[in-house]
Amino acid sequence: EAEVAQSPRYKITEKSQAVAFWCDPISGHATLYWYRQILGQGPELLVQFQDESVVDDSQLPKDRFSAERLKGVDSTLKIQPAELGDSAMYLCASSSRGETQYFGPGTRLLVL
Amino acid sequence: SQQGEEDPQALSIQEGENATMNCSYKTSINNLQWYRQNSGRGLVHLILIRSNEREKHSGRLRVTLDTSKKSSSLLITASRAADTASYFCATDFNTPLVFGKGTRLSVIA
Numbered sequence: 001e002a003e004v005a006q007s008p009r010y011k012i013t014e015k016s017q018a019v020a021f022w023c024d025p026i027s028g029h030a031t032l033y034w035y036r037q038i039l040g041q042g043p044e045l046l047v048q049f050q051d052e053s054v055v056d057d058s059q060l061p062k063d064r065f066s067a068e069r070l071k072g073v074d075s076t077l078k079i080q081p082a083e084l085g086d087s088a089m090y091l092c093a094s095s096s097r098g099e100t101q102y103f104g105p106g107t108r109l110l111v112l
Numbered sequence: 113s114q115q116g117e118e119d120p121q122a123l124s125i126q127e128g129e130n131a132t133m134n135c136s137y138k139t140s141i142n143n144l145q146w147y148r149q150n151s152g153r154g155l156v157h158l159i160l161i162r163s164n165e166r167e168k169h170s171g172r173l174r175v176t177l178d179t180s181k182k183s184s185s186l187l188i189t190a191s192r193a194a195d196t197a198s199y200f201c202a203t204d205f206n207t208p209l210v211f212g213k214g215t216r217l218s219v220i221a
């Protein structure tokens with residue numbers, strides 16, 4: 001069964017460093033999402049792509065976060081510089097028709 | 113900001129019992145979905161109910177939707193230890209999905 005791939009699974013970094021997360025969606029899924037999930041909370045959308053175009057990045061802290069999906073397939077989310085409050089689980093999801101989303105295993109980030 | 117609010121925040125039951133979780137939301141919706149998340153993992157889609165539907169079943173899951181009360185419930189029958197997870201409702205109305213804070217379900221064998 002096709003799955004969304006994410007790497008790394010865990011990342012520990014020091015504040016002010018740069019970090020990057022990678023996501024490979026299910027083949028053929030045009031829509032890709034990046035979420036941030038703080039412990040004990042539900043996921044919150046950071047950015048949504050339709051193919052290579054950003055559809056919604058209203059909740060993305062653009063002073064330090066950036067996301068790209070250059071060829072409309074895999075995607076990278078970057079944080080520079082990382083802050084203590086960025087410690088969270090970063091989830092990637094994809095969908096084909098915009099309803100059911102399929103999630104990857106997530107990247108757990110710890111900023112020290 | 114989160115639209116849905118699940119209730120209770122945590123639920124502990126014995127294996128074989130039924131588990132009921134509720135979700136309330138604030139605005140109009142197109143669809144309401146329920147997802148499950150095992151500890152430290154990604155979310156898994158369970159069921160989608162459209163705003164013009166009142167009840168839906170999938171295996172041991174039963175979802176109801178009352179748009180007049182802006183609420184939904186998820187019933188898991190004959191629970192198993194493997195059902196231990198967090199359960200989230202998510203809504204959309206011409207917007208991306210908005211998730212609630214979740215209900216943590218513990219099923220004790």
